[in-house]
Amino acid sequence: MTMQIADSVSLSAPDAKARAHAAAARDNLRTEPRAVRITIIALAMIFLSVFVVLPLVIVFAQAFSKGILAFFAALAEPEALAAIKLTLLVAAISVGLNLVFGLVAAWAIAKFEFQGKTFLITLIDLPFSVSPVISGLVFVLLFGAQGYFGGWLRDHDIQILFAVPGIALATTFVTFPFVARALIPLMQEQGTQEEEAAVSLGASGLQTFFRVTLPNIKWGVLYGVLLCNARAMGEFGAVSVVSGHIRGETNTMPLLVEILYNEYQFVAAFAIASLLAMLALITLIAKTVLERHLDEGHDASDH
Amino acid sequence: MTIEVRNLVKKFGGFAALDGVGLKVNDGELLALLGPSGSGKTTLLRIIAGLDWPDAGEVSFNGEDALAQGARERHVGFVFQHYALFRHMTVFENVAFGLRVQPRAIRKDEATIRVRVKELLDLVQLDWLSDRYPSQLSGGQRQRIALARALAIEPRILLLDEPFGALDAKVRKELRKWLRSLHHEINVTSIFVTHDQEEALEVANRVVVMDKGRIEQIGSPDDVYERPASAFVHGFIGESIELPVQVEGGVVRLGDQPLRLAADGLAPGASRLFVRRHDMLVGPSGSGAFEGAVQHVRNFGPVQRAEIALSGGETIEIDAPRGRELRAGDTIGLEPRRYRIFAG
Amino acid sequence: MGLTLSWLSVIILIPLAGLFLKSLELSPEQFWNILTSRRTLNALRVSFGLAFAAACVNLVMGSIIVWALVRYRFPGRRLFDAIVDVPFALPTAVAGVALTALFAEKGWLGAPLAAAGIKVAFTPVGIFVAMIFIGIPFVVRTVQPVLQDLDPEIEEAAGSLGASRWQTIIRVILPSLAPALLTGLALAFARAVGEYGSVIFIAGNLPNVSEIAPLLIVIRLSEFRYADATAIAVVMLVVSFVIIFAVNRLQRWAQSRIPAR
Numbered sequence: 001m002t003m004q005i006a007d008s009v010s011l012s013a014p015d016a017k018a019r020a021h022a023a024a025a026r027d028n029l030r031t032e033p034r035a036v037r038i039t040i041i042a043l044a045m046i047f048l049s050v051f052v053v054l055p056l057v058i059v060f061a062q063a064f065s066k067g068i069l070a071f072f073a074a075l076a077e078p079e080a081l082a083a084i085k086l087t088l089l090v091a092a093i094s095v096g097l098n099l100v101f102g103l104v105a106a107w108a109i110a111k112f113e114f115q116g117k118t119f120l121i122t123l124i125d126l127p128f129s130v131s132p133v134i135s136g137l138v139f140v141l142l143f144g145a146q147g148y149f150g151g152w153l154r155d156h157d158i159q160i161l162f163a164v165p166g167i168a169l170a171t172t173f174v175t176f177p178f179v180a181r182a183l184i185p186l187m188q189e190q191g192t193q194e195e196e197a198a199v200s201l202g203a204s205g206l207q208t209f210f211r212v213t214l215p216n217i218k219w220g221v222l223y224g225v226l227l228c229n230a231r232a233m234g235e236f237g238a239v240s241v242v243s244g245h246i247r248g249e250t251n252t253m254p255l256l257v258e259i260l261y262n263e264y265q266f267v268a269a270f271a272i273a274s275l276l277a278m279l280a281l282i283t284l285i286a287k288t289v290l291e292r293h294l295d296e297g298h299d300a301s302d303h
Numbered sequence: 304m305t306i307e308v309r310n311l312v313k314k315f316g317g318f319a320a321l322d323g324v325g326l327k328v329n330d331g332e333l334l335a336l337l338g339p340s341g342s343g344k345t346t347l348l349r350i351i352a353g354l355d356w357p358d359a360g361e362v363s364f365n366g367e368d369a370l371a372q373g374a375r376e377r378h379v380g381f382v383f384q385h386y387a388l389f390r391h392m393t394v395f396e397n398v399a400f401g402l403r404v405q406p407r408a409i410r411k412d413e414a415t416i417r418v419r420v421k422e423l424l425d426l427v428q429l430d431w432l433s434d435r436y437p438s439q440l441s442g443g444q445r446q447r448i449a450l451a452r453a454l455a456i457e458p459r460i461l462l463l464d465e466p467f468g469a470l471d472a473k474v475r476k477e478l479r480k481w482l483r484s485l486h487h488e489i490n491v492t493s494i495f496v497t498h499d500q501e502e503a504l505e506v507a508n509r510v511v512v513m514d515k516g517r518i519e520q521i522g523s524p525d526d527v528y529e530r531p532a533s534a535f536v537h538g539f540i541g542e543s544i545e546l547p548v549q550v551e552g553g554v555v556r557l558g559d560q561p562l563r564l565a566a567d568g569l570a571p572g573a574s575r576l577f578v579r580r581h582d583m584l585v586g587p588s589g590s591g592a593f594e595g596a597v598q599h600v601r602n603f604g605p606v607q608r609a610e611i612a613l614s615g616g617e618t619i620e621i622d623a624p625r626g627r628e629l630r631a632g633d634t635i636g637l638e639p640r641r642y643r644i645f646a647g
Numbered sequence: 648m649g650l651t652l653s654w655l656s657v658i659i660l661i662p663l664a665g666l667f668l669k670s671l672e673l674s675p676e677q678f679w680n681i682l683t684s685r686r687t688l689n690a691l692r693v694s695f696g697l698a699f700a701a702a703c704v705n706l707v708m709g710s711i712i713v714w715a716l717v718r719y720r721f722p723g724r725r726l727f728d729a730i731v732d733v734p735f736a737l738p739t740a741v742a743g744v745a746l747t748a749l750f751a752e753k754g755w756l757g758a759p760l761a762a763a764g765i766k767v768a769f770t771p772v773g774i775f776v777a778m779i780f781i782g783i784p785f786v787v788r789t790v791q792p793v794l795q796d797l798d799p800e801i802e803e804a805a806g807s808l809g810a811s812r813w814q815t816i817i818r819v820i821l822p823s824l825a826p827a828l829l830t831g832l833a834l835a836f837a838r839a840v841g842e843y844g845s846v847i848f849i850a851g852n853l854p855n856v857s858e859i860a861p862l863l864i865v866i867r868l869s870e871f872r873y874a875d876a877t878a879i880a881v882v883m884l885v886v887s888f889v890i891i892f893a894v895n896r897l898q899r900w901a902q903s904r905i906p907a908r
Binding site: 017021029269 | 370373374375
């Protein structure tokens with residue numbers, strides 16, 4: 001049968017057929033012509049290169065533009081060291097506070113039903129969508145000389161604004177959502193069954209928390225802390241409003257970048273900036289690794 | 304529209320989803336592709352639709368080479384297992400989609416489209432749902448809308464992938480009858496894929512049984528049930544007793560016991576004997592091809608299901624009619640009313 | 648539990664309430680005068696106008712990036728995927744000085760652009776560029792999971808019904824992504840409106856021309872004109888509220904269309 005067909009058509013026919021099949025097959029329903037694909041990939045790569053890769057590269061290029069010695073000399077300046085110290089201190093305070101706040105908030109939202117829950121979630125998100133300058137402003141309005149608590153603070157000789165407490169407060173406010181945001185979906189997904197089981201087996205509230213709840217969310221906690229820390233160290237707008245820019249005292253690293261840059265000390269400004277950029281890159285790498293852990297946890301709970 | 308498939312081969316990595324499949328579908332037929340998962344039935348359906356491409360082989364519609372056309376030109380109506388309804392469109396817009404995307408030159412005007420969609424929704428008896436969104440429909444309703452949408456383009460062929468797979472048992476039974484009568488009404492050459500033998504036997508004119516990328520048997524529902532062409536088909540369709548036997552010099556042996564069964568025309572060597580459970584007739588000890596002891600009996604309405612230890616050492620389950628009650632401990636004779644022996 | 652919750656809301660609510668209380672000290676007339684002063688109006692116009700333009704650019708480019716990352720395989724795909732998050736992670740001040748260095752008249756990109764007669768740094772164009780930078784992750788990260796989860800069968804269904812690839816994209820894929828695209832647009836816009844650190848270095852900060860609203864707040868604060876600062880902040884805060892509210896509604900609406908499978 002097939003023999004007859006093969007005999008009855010010319011020799012070139014199978015070739016033509018194969019070509020027609022190949023052409024029809026290329027017309028896949030779920031992708032685009034090759035030229036379109038290449039254009040889209042090229043557009044995406046060029047856009048990301050210009051707007052993201054180049055700015056990153058230029059930070060390091062400028063930091064090392066006068067050689068490696070100038071770079072380290074800039075970092076060894078007392079002003080730079082003071083800024084680094086202050087940044088680490090502020091980050092430690094705000095990460096610590098937000099770890100507690102975030103755990104409590106996520107716990108309350110994920111495990112309990114109560115009125116005003118949606119409102120609370122919106123509230124937690126708020127610092128994300130408010131201009132950092134406004135976040136700083138509200139603290140000035142509260143604790144500033146003309147602020148609501150300004151007089152009381154002056155009477156008791158407590159300095160909040162233009163000092164470390166103000167910077168820490170503003171940073172905590174701005175980074176508030178990170179830990180809670182990372183934990184809420186995780187805790188919601190895990191539900192309350194395991195905890196109820198633990199309680200029914202006689203565990204106390206704290207035992208339940210440390211032995212059952214926490215191990216389940218440890219990667220999520222780490223994820224939230226990581227992002228919280230990155231933002232805390234890098235926060236500029238809010239801190240700029242409340243810090244008072246006292247050199248060597250209330251300048252964090254980002255604020256010092258601004259001051260040095262405005263004084264045309266480019267190498268020094270970019271040296272500090274490159275440290276912050278490194279922090280961002282390390283955060284991104286750690287984030288990718290953590291996301292893989294979180295995905296695995298997710299898969300494991302699926303099966 | 305007739306469909307002819309010749310020598311299709313499709314490999315995914317090292318796995319041959321289709322391994323030389325040939326098939327002819329007659330005009331107006333309602334054909335079932337039946338097989339376990341991984342047998343290649345869905346791949347075959349997708350290749351006919353133009354959603355997948357074979358590594359070798361041919362597909363023709365009415366003698367025309369179908370592989371030279373993409374899915375868009377083939378005019379094949381495809382109903383997906385999970386319906387693939389457009390969830391941002393109303394039921395009406397879903398059904399109208401195929402008409403709205405036609406090239407401007409042949410696109411019908413809005414009034415004609417409305418009339419046509421209305422007809423289709425009437426056909427699937429769901430015109431009262433036309434303003435709903437897919438998320439507001441039940442599974443059975445979604446299935447029928449998906450079918451109406453596929454029919455809107457006046458397909459030359461209708462292909463359905465596990466059309467009832469995602470539905471619960473009751474809806475599934477209703478839709479089977481409905482699909483049969485709908486096919487009778489529209490009379491479009493149709494192929495549906497299923498892993499459910501009951502579905503295939505009840506709905507289709509002809510059944511194609513597939514396994515491991517090959518066609519095991521093509522025949523009417525009666526054919527594949529009554530006259531299975533291979534050990535696989537016998538085992539897959541209906542409830543069967545399977546016994547390893549030896550064919551030697553015109554004698555069939557189970558273990559070392561010769562059975563009183565005709566062995567004419569059978570190749571010597573290791574073989575498999577298949578008997579339907581209800582084809583094992585019970586008689587007094589000494590009658591019939593097998594001897595056995597009743598181990599355990601359960602009653603299922605009109606039948607009693609008995610577990611029987613054959614004297615050859617095998618244990619089988621038979622379905623015997625009520626009336627002559629079996630009791631555990633009885634020694635009985637068994638005679639297969641019908642049986643098949645396959646080599647290998 | 649109730650106590651912790653109220654305590655939590657207090658931490659966020661007290662500062663914001665302070666802001667609104669402060670603005671209440673102004674008479675409506677004063678409030679109106681502050682907002683309609685030429686400098687304030689211009690600052691708001693620059694912030695909102697450029698933020699919207701930048702969010703639109705991010706909508707288009709974000710869609711292209713998502714499509715490339717999800718649908719195509721190319722060398723460096725994973726790297727580019729990770730890079731999208733850089734504007735999230737990079738401190739804004741660093742981004743600000745870097746973009747300024749890049750687009751300054753003698754910068755790597757500024758020099759060729761200047762030769763072409765386009766001045767970026769220290770003009771409103773610079774603000775626009777910085778706002779694009781910080782908005783990149785929003786559209787990409789909101790649309791990416793939705794495109795990834797899009798059922799491949801709906802594209803096959805559209806194709807088998809005769810739709811061309813273009814028709815499938817316009818009529819089937821884009822409408823399915825629309826809620827995510829709009830959410831991404833809104834988030835990018837909200838972020839760009841309030842952005843301070845990455846913008847002020849490249850902006851030039853010329854009153855009425857390239858001065859953004861957050862900077863004007865800072866300036867008013869340093870002049871101890873708290874009322875002015877508060878009035879501008881209240882307007883921006885209200886806009887943020889409206890955007891969050893809209894995004895939440897959008898998400899709920901999108902979810903209601905997803906069939907429970």
